[in-house]
Amino acid sequence: MPIQNTSMASSSQSYNCDVFLSFRGDDTRKTFVDHLYSALVDRNISTYKDDETLPRGEPIRPSLIKAIEGSRIAVIIFSENYANSSWCLDELVHIMKCKDERELVVLPVFYGVDPSEVKKQKRKYEEAFNKHEVENNSKVELWRKALVDAGEISGWELKNTANGHESKAIKEIADTISDKLLSITPDVNEDLVGIRARLQELEAHLDIGSGGVRMVGIWGVGGSGKTTLASLFI
Numbered sequence: 001m002p003i004q005n006t007s008m009a010s011s012s013q014s015y016n017c018d019v020f021l022s023f024r025g026d027d028t029r030k031t032f033v034d035h036l037y038s039a040l041v042d043r044n045i046s047t048y049k050d051d052e053t054l055p056r057g058e059p060i061r062p063s064l065i066k067a068i069e070g071s072r073i074a075v076i077i078f079s080e081n082y083a084n085s086s087w088c089l090d091e092l093v094h095i096m097k098c099k100d101e102r103e104l105v106v107l108p109v110f111y112g113v114d115p116s117e118v119k120k121q122k123r124k125y126e127e128a129f130n131k132h133e134v135e136n137n138s139k140v141e142l143w144r145k146a147l148v149d150a151g152e153i154s155g156w157e158l159k160n161t162a163n164g165h166e167s168k169a170i171k172e173i174a175d176t177i178s179d180k181l182l183s184i185t186p187d188v189n190e191d192l193v194g195i196r197a198r199l200q201e202l203e204a205h206l207d208i209g210s211g212g213v214r215m216v217g218i219w220g221v222g223g224s225g226k227t228t229l230a231s232l233f234i
Contacts, residue, residue, distance in 0.1 A: 018181055019047045020071035022091045027079035032111055032158070032166060036075070039174040045181065061090075068094055072184060073105040073177060076150060078118050083128035086135075089143040096146045105180055108155035109173065119151025 019040055023033045033049065040047045048067045068074065074095045082088050098104040110118065117123050121144060132140050158169050 014070070015072055016046075016070040017048045017067060018045045018072050019177060020068050020074045020095070021047060021049045021077070022074060022088065022095060023077040024079050024082040024085055024088055025051070027081050028077055028111060032109075032170075033077060035166070036077075036170050036173060039170050040177065043174055043178055045174075045177060064091060065094060068098055068104070069102065071104065073107060073180060074098070075107045075109060075173070075177070077109045077111050078113055078150075079111045080113055080124045081128075082113075083118075083121070083125045083143075083147070084131075086132070086139070089132075089139075089146070092150060093142050093146045096149050105184065106150065106153055107173070107177070108150055108153050109169075110155060110157045112159060114159075115151050115155070115157065118147050121147060 021033060021037065023029065029051065037047055037049045048071060050064070068091070076092065076095065095104065095106060099106045108115075108118075113124070117125050121129050125147070129140065129144070132143065156169055156173060158166060
């Protein structure tokens, strides 16, 4: 069953998730994706990973469509066998559609593949499409265009994950996502001069995700004119 078109009401866009992860399970579910998911959750970033957050008993494809459309950022992990899955390619088409019509931020990760292999469908991607052209000819052009468009987006290339390179990349990706969420979250009152920079500084000091418990004290003048101190634990 192909992913269906749904209404794109960007003006009344509502979000129920920060990040949607698109990946080929057999390649990365128990390795890179699992580690990235943990890093995001540790930063209190709500993340959709199908085996973790897919509601039991719901039809899979409608749930995925809803999750994509309800996310602020989509991270696409292009691995060697990503293009083998028509499921992944259908996801990709809808992600790119939401990028154009719902301002979904798309961040690609090229895991063990070169961006040119994705963009031009070479090597493993070419082999996959040789099969798709026989089995799903009606959707091949849509899939090819989505790969071309995604391959042109600047992302991360992870060809050598040894010697801590993967953990370093995961931290960089998680940090980038945190920064992007801060910049696109409408909760920040831009009329308060300098508030965004101060929030970023506060987030850096809190070092959320590194473990442990922190107490934050807020010192100010209350409505009664008295100076008060409020505290909370994080």
